[in-house]
Amino acid sequence: MLLIFPCRGSNKKYQMLNQNVSSYVFQQYVFEGGAVQWARYRSNPAEYSSNSEMTFGNSINKHKSKLTASIVRIKYNGLRAPQWHFNANEHGLLLEGKAWIGVVDDGANSVATYNVTVGQVTFFPTNTLHWVKCVSEEDCVFILFFTTHDELKTLDVDDAFFETPEDIASRSLKPEGGVDFIRQFQKADVDQAINLPKNLMDLIQNASLAQSDDTLVWKYFHDLIGSKEYLFPGGIIQWARHRSNTAGLTENEKIYSDSINTHADTLTFATLRIYNNGLRQPHFHFNANEMGYVISGCGVIGIVGAEPVEEFSVDVGDIFFFPLGTQHYVKSTCVEDLYTILAFSTGDQLETLDMDDYFHATADDVLAQLFRVKQEEFKKIPKFQADQAVNIP
Template sequence: MFLLMRLKDKMQLISSDNVKLKCNSKNLPADQEEKMQKFAVCAFLMKTFCFCLLMAVLTFTLGVAVVTLAPKLKPIKEGLQLKRATEKSQNFSHSVDQKYKYLNNMQKSKQFKLQGGVVQWARYRANPADYDTPEERAFGESIHSSNARMTASTLLIKPNGCRVPHWHYNANEHGYLASGTAWIGILDSAPFAVTSYNVTKGQVIFLPRSTLHWMKCVGREDCLFILFFTTSDELVTRDVDDVFYATPKDIAARSLKPKGGISFINSFKQPKENQAVNLPPNLNELVHKASYTKSSFFRVSRYFFDMRASRKFRYPGGIMQWARYTKRRFWLPKSERIFAKSLNEHADTVTLATMQIFQNGMRQPHYHFNADTMGYVLAGCGRVGVDRNSTEFNIQKGDVFFFPQGAQHYIKNVGRQDLLLVIAFNTHDELQTLDMDVYFQSTADFILAQLFLKKQEEFRKIPKFKTDQDINLP
């Protein structure tokens, strides 16, 4: 704007000079008048050239300054943006109840309704706008900042519906079948043998990272899977149909070499609807013979485990069952030994457990040395406490809870029926846990007296139990 005003002033000055020359030239001879006019035109052109040259120099200088200073200004700009983002995040964290760092009401979350079923999530999203509620964002950012390597999901498949062949780039998948019967296929790595098995209620599945697999509901009732994926980043999944349609047709034809060549490939028409959980209305026309085979015992035991039929660990206040790796494998059944070895041989796998807490029972305060914890409420309602910020909250059917590694927590049944949980611990080694009664009994009473400012003999009132009190009763 300043430069334009200067240009305007210059033009006005040149015009006034011309007027003066014209006024003064009225009394001059014709030849001198012509010379004066030529001189005025030359003067005007010279001034215009000088002005344009000046503008070019200024523009060049400004460009050099921008290029020179931009790298120095960028960190300042980024610092301001980071400061604003931090302030915004701090304001966000203060506006949401602290309990949602550990609680996700997944049964109330967005339902991704597909042709053959429904999917719901308790997960981290890189873009904050992808969260449906501030509470979901608080939970997602909590598991991500803790690097928990855990994401939870429920997958409901309608009868005859199929979770189509797919694989996950960045996570192992562990699941518990809460209802129904499903036929599951897994394509192993070389020599590329398929392992398939009919999974029933109470059984556990393990699907290693990048392994191609599919799930089909083959019973008369819906299949409900409780799934845990070993990542706290966004889960990356590719379905076979999406990959196929993204491949150039000539490349697909050359790879598959079908009868009919590229004409056969051209006959595939991509549906508008997402086919992740698929159930075509004309399925009976498409499928004439389905064979639900079962693979050999050894292959099946690497990926499937019947946890409901496994050993029950009984406590005064409840029961636990495990699908896990343990160093004391000599007393395990052969199928469990194979499954445990498979878990331990893969990186970033999960230990799964079911926990049944009787009415008035409580999983006493404890923490885990070597694992984060994520769980899903199958039935009942309870009260949970986490030592961080002394947070307490209620849980009910369909909720997901999360406890960071080393955070002491407890779970108490506050309902009129048993509280039933599926719990995942992100370790492929033997889970290491320390309960409150154990660390009190293991600490010298004179140390406790000094710590709690009570007489030493007072701590003799705490009994030593003959049976484990992991899940106790009043």
């Protein structure tokens, strides 16, 4: 069972992807407006670029993880084509740049457009049309998570259009000129998944970057970097999640919380910052698989589950996966903080149990019988006022 996979390219802001890549990194799909890399399952083994990629893909599929990851780079003025996914919600975190987003929901009665900057989260429900345009002079880089462990199924608007007979498209759109208007559209020679025409300035005279009302935007957006910081002795956690108890949430955060809980099979997001030599202590999740991406720093991960997994190292650009119920820990091993984005396969409140909590909750006499150590010895395990979820020596 492989639980880590490097997904490297280049990103100057986060120094996240080493350009001296080796032959086993994820295959990069290049478009005129950017590039995409995947951590995903493929039903056809021949479509994997390496045995390591196939092992990772088979692992997330075998465990029914409801998680697929992708790194998307969009050049300035590049457009990730309007599209929808048949079999997955999409959650993303912007790592670099500034992007303008559009979401079309509810039969076009609800159209949300908004800007996102570094550290903010996007959410696109299943079968909801959406687009992403990079509007910063630097490239936009997203880490995306999709709620499927099968092959992701996507349809771009241009592909849907060119697959539709001319007369049907004309009857639907009713343009001036009828079918002749439809015939002026020519299918491009290259895939338009991330589009950037050379004659863009001739095509567009007045680009609109409208911002919709907050009550609409926050259904699809969360300011993760600006959210409450949960402080621990060894680090910080911030959340984009559903809370059954909304006390402490802003009105906009309540909208997002309700949105991801209303839609089926959504994700909980978190950023985890672990200080040098800090430890996210051993823990497991009752109700979610977990997938993570290393933004900066480096660390060591350990897993205890149904199958043996040796402790392994993670570095900038690596993606890792913890199946539901497996106990795992993450330790920071660089001078620089270990900073990760985590995705959990639940839109309900995440349920987690840490090692110190279950030791304290288990009766001393039960522990003594199990470990064959005198009962009074377990009094030596201290209880702290500060939560030790992320601790430090």
